[in-house]
Amino acid sequence: MWEIIFMYIKAFFVGGAICMIAQILINVTKLTSGRILVIFMLAGLILQAFGVYEYLIDFAGAGATVPISGFGYLLAQGAISGAKNGLFGAITGGLKSASAGITAAIVFSLIVALISRPKSKVH
Numbered sequence: 761m762w763e764i765i766f767m768y769i770k771a772f773f774v775g776g777a778i779c780m781i782a783q784i785l786i787n788v789t790k791l792t793s794g795r796i797l798v799i800f801m802l803a804g805l806i807l808q809a810f811g812v813y814e815y816l817i818d819f820a821g822a823g824a825t826v827p828i829s830g831f832g833y834l835l836a837q838g839a840i841s842g843a844k845n846g847l848f849g850a851i852t853g854g855l856k857s858a859s860a861g862i863t864a865a866i867v868f869s870l871i872v873a874l875i876s877r878p879k880s881k882v883h
Contacts, residue, residue, distance in 0.1 A: 817833065861883075
């Protein structure tokens, strides 16, 4: 039981540290949220290209895979495994590995859009 609790604590602190870095970037710099998301995705991709991000995932589990940097890791991992099949495999490998997450995001967004009632903002 203590192993599970310790796993939750590690995931919480690593995921929280990633979010804290993003919040510091928002507060200190003039970077937009979109640019910060791209920076984090590219950071996950680059860290996995050097084989570092996998150690973070082994340590923190969902604390490292759920943030957007985990998406960059997933793209890099797919491209690395797809590169064994040539250049086309390297290009499509990342898309293949991330397709389930992308599809889920689109489907759930559609469901919420169908259920929700849009309201116009009055200034």
